[in-house]
Amino acid sequence: MFERKNRGVIPTDRGTLLYNYIIGPMIGLEEIEKLCYKKSKTSRATVSVGMCFTTFHYTLEEHVGHLPFNLITKFGECAQLLNELNAGVIDFVITSQTPPLPNLVYTPFMTTRNVLVCGGQTDISTLEKLIIANHPEPISDWLGNQVWFATSADMEAVKRFWQVNFEVSPDFKPSFVLPHYGSILRNLKSCNGFAVVPDFVCKHELANGTVKLAWEGSQQPEDMLHFAKRKNTSYPKELLHLENLLTTNGLS
Numbered sequence: 209m210f211e212r213k214n215r216g217v218i219p220t221d222r223g224t225l226l227y228n229y230i231i232g233p234m235i236g237l238e239e240i241e242k243l244c245y246k247k248s249k250t251s252r253a254t255v256s257v258g259m260c261f262t263t264f265h266y267t268l269e270e271h272v273g274h275l276p277f278n279l280i281t282k283f284g285e286c287a288q289l290l291n292e293l294n295a296g297v298i299d300f301v302i303t304s305q306t307p308p309l310p311n312l313v314y315t316p317f318m319t320t321r322n323v324l325v326c327g328g329q330t331d332i333s334t335l336e337k338l339i340i341a342n343h344p345e346p347i348s349d350w351l352g353n354q355v356w357f358a359t360s361a362d363m364e365a366v367k368r369f370w371q372v373n374f375e376v377s378p379d380f381k382p383s384f385v386l387p388h389y390g391s392i393l394r395n396l397k398s399c400n401g402f403a404v405v406p407d408f409v410c411k412h413e414l415a416n417g418t419v420k421l422a423w424e425g426s427q428q429p430e431d432m433l434h435f436a437k438r439k440n441t442s443y444p445k446e447l448l449h450l451e452n453l454l455t456t457n458g459l460s
Contacts, residue, residue, distance in 0.1 A: 254278035255446045258289035259302040262389050263433075266409050267302075267454055277446045293436055300447050301436040302454070314434040317455055321430045322365050322404050324351075324423040325414070327396040332422050339423060347423075348374045355401040357392040358382035365404045372427045393419060 209223040219227065254277065257268070261283045272279055282289065282298055286305040293301045294309040306314045326332060338347045348370070358366055363382055370378045383401065386392050389409045396403065397418040413419040435451050 252277045253443055253446050255443050256280040256298040257300045258282045258298045263302050303434050303436050304431040306434055311438045312436055313439050314436050316432050316434050318433045319430045320406050320408050321428045322369050323407050324404055325410055325419045326402045326422045327400050328418050328420050330400045344374050352380045356382040357384045357401050357403040361385050369404045373425045
């Protein structure tokens with residue numbers, strides 16, 4: 209490729225031929241490198257966030273288009289999302305669980321509880337009398353004969369509400385199993401069904417009267433929601449923005 213001279217080397221004919229073949233692609237690679245470097249210095253950060261669909265729908269969804277950074281959302285169970293956060297797969301999680309994973313830090317920010325709601329035109333006068341009489345078994349029996357909506361066939365939220373207030377498991381099945389609480393609340397507007405839902409999910413429907421609070425329960429089980437992130441996050445500014453947004457506008 210080269211011929212050695214007293215003051216260095218000069219390319220041979222083969223070396224000159226090789227140079228002519230590769231100079232064009234080499235210039236192209238240099239341009240791509242410059243472009244990528246420039247883009248990496250000016251492009252917006254991309255943050256991945258995990259939570260359940262209900263929390264996203266009622267808190268963050270309406271604000272996505274105004275975020276000053278790119279966002280990737282992932283839905284799933286708390287345990288799965290926290291393991292992915294701990295492993296560095298996602299950057300931020302809203303969770304009601306706080307397992308002691310080594311890389312994570314949790315910040316509590318809001319309590320939420322499940323309440324019993326029904327359609328806005330539902331006659332609950334009998335239920336109200338039973339509640340005033342404070343006889344748990346007749347309350348349970350009456351409610352068990354109503355139309356029920358749930359988000360899972362095992363009625364996890366209803367089961368917890370029943371166990372806390374009646375110290376037994378419900379002995380009925382839901383009439384309608386729908387994918388999320390938003391579907392339940394939309395259906396309750398025009399029927400006489402009942403559902404157990406988180407209080408922050410139904411606050412707007414309660415305010416405008418399309419659904420009404422049937423019973424808070426004699427015992428009110430509460431969950432504490434937490435922000436979860438890695439101790440050494442790559443996006444401290446972006447995650448602080450999310451925390452402030454959700455605390456101020458989302459779940460408060």
